[in-house]
Amino acid sequence: MSIKAEHEIHQRRKGRNVGVGLMLVGFVVLVLALTFVKITGGAFELPRLEETQ
Known part of the structure; x- marks a missing residue:
């Protein structure tokens, strides 16, 4: 088998x-x-867990 050049497709x-x-x-x-x-914009806060006692 010979190596063929790349086809246009x-x-x-x-x-x-x-x-x-x-x-x-x-x-x-x-x-x-x-x-x-x-x-990093400052408006992002992790949700705070409220402890109930």
């Missing part, structure tokens, strides 16, 4: 996959950034 798929991967990474970074800003 494979090149297109690879380009699309890279694009989708970059969009996914961008979305994850956005969610992490929003979470970090919300937690």
Whole structure:
């Protein structure tokens, strides 16, 4: 079997996959950034447990 050059369809798929991967990474970074800003903003407090006696 000889090694064949990449077909045009494979090149297109690879380009699309890279694009989708970059969009996914961008979305994850956005969610992490929003979470970090919300937690460090000062308005975030852990719920307090009230003791009843």
